Amino acid sequence: MNLRPYQADLVHNIRASMKKNNHSVCAVLGCGGGKSVVEAEIARLANAKGNRVLFIVHRRELCAQIAATFSRCGVDMGMTDIQMVQTATRRLDKLAKPDLIITDECHHALASSYRRIYDYFSDVPRVGFTATPIRLGDGGLGEVFDDLITSVSTKWLIENGYLAPYKYYSYKLADTSQLHVRAGEYIASEVHGLMEKNAIYGDTVETYRKFADGAQTIIYCASVKASQETAKAFRAAGYTSAHLDGETPPNDRETAVERFRRGEIKVLCNVDLFGEGFDVPDCACVVLLRPTKSLSLFIQQSMRSMRFKAGKTALIIDHVGNVFEHGLPDDPREWSLSAEKKAKAKNSILIRECPMCYSVIPATSAVCPMCGYEFRPEERKYLETVDGDIVEIDAAEIERRKLRKLPYEAYAKCRTFDELREFADARGYQFMWAVRRANEMGILPLKYRHLVRRFCS
Ligand SMILES: [Zn+2]
Secondary structure: OOOOHHHHHHHHHHHHHHHOOOOEEEEEOOOOOOHHHHHHHHHHHHHHOOOOEEEEEOOHHHHHHHHHHHHHOOOOOOOEEEEEHHHHHHOHHHOOOOOEEEEOOHHHOOOHHHHHHHHHOOOOOEEEEEOOOOOOOOOOHHHOOOEEEEOOOHHHHHHOOOEOOEEEEEOOOOOHHHOOEEOOEEOHHHHHHHHHHHOOHHHHHHHHHHHHOOOOEEEEOOOHHHHHHHHHHHHHOOOOEEEEOOOOOHHHHHHHHHHHHOOOOOEEEEOOOOOOOOOOOOOOEEEEOOOOOOHHHHHHHHHHHOEOOOOOOEEEEEOOOHHHHHOOOOOOOOOOOOHHHHHHHHHHOOEEEOOOOOEEEEOOOOEOOOOOOEOOHHHOEEEEEEOOEEEEEEHHHHHHHHHHHOOHHHHHHOOOHHHHHHHHHHHOOOHHHHHHHHHHHOOOOHHHHHHHHHHOO
């Protein structure tokens, strides 16, 4: 098996860390970086030394897929057990004791099922792999890993031709700001209600027509109903489409995926199906219709269209504002095993949408790099640091700050009543302060004269 240079480096760094007596190592490799090939190489090298490997996946569907990759990469399948986490947990006493445990998608590894396995084989060294080493809603992975090994970034993978470059469109069809969060994720029933209320299926077809007409597209929906309705809306508009969810019989699922692969189906709507690691066919566009608090889910869904193909530009159409929660898929992120440091990764949301073409662009752009739209001065955004977090401020706030810094007498330079009011607002003075000064200066509009007669005798 020929590894790419950065994959070989990662394998080397993982082994070096274990040689330094780290008992459990968490390796980070971005989506599209070829995680399963690196996992296979770690397993193969362990087998070659006569070591037995327990490989843990979190979904049953992944077992066969991983086994195929492993055989292809020369892993000794007689020395390697590939197990779904739930299954392994139930039959720990029947498993042959491994010499190495490899955990796939190990951002789940704080869950009790994984810990039961780790505790049972507490003296067995472990390696975990993930693209996003944080877990929804709680602490860092430092509780189950000793060392964090990172590799090349998503940006690097794009720049070096391992992933397709992308265009990200944010076209909000539903306001997610009122949704409540439980256990770190939006409450599913509320999300469903929001989608129903906004009846956004038809609008989804319209944006698809505008930005991605005819592209092979995967749509991530929040509920089965929403997914079915979306597929229906596309069919009504003349696009071949299908809906799949976890309950779809395997045969029907395979048929639909195969037809999608051949281009006979243009639009594939699904609920939580084409998620982590699942071998989805190549597509040119993804549409996000499920708001999520999970960075991991966001990255996996949004990057699904980015598999490399010469000349391809992947499209991402985000109808639920996920990009404003998580930033762009290839934003630089600083990972850490500790709980408090992971929050830092969230502060890279320095983006906004262009009101003309809906592209997501850097927050500070004065001109949209996609369509050339020039932001008016009052629309411009500025960045500043507050307590170590980077926040956006607008032009009006900058103006207010300038006014606050001026000496009191500077009000005399105001030319109009409106200017005086802005001066007063910026410094926290009452409306009547502005009325009195304007009256003294002879610039009070007629409509406020009665206030002078009543209050400023
Ligand atoms: Zn634009």
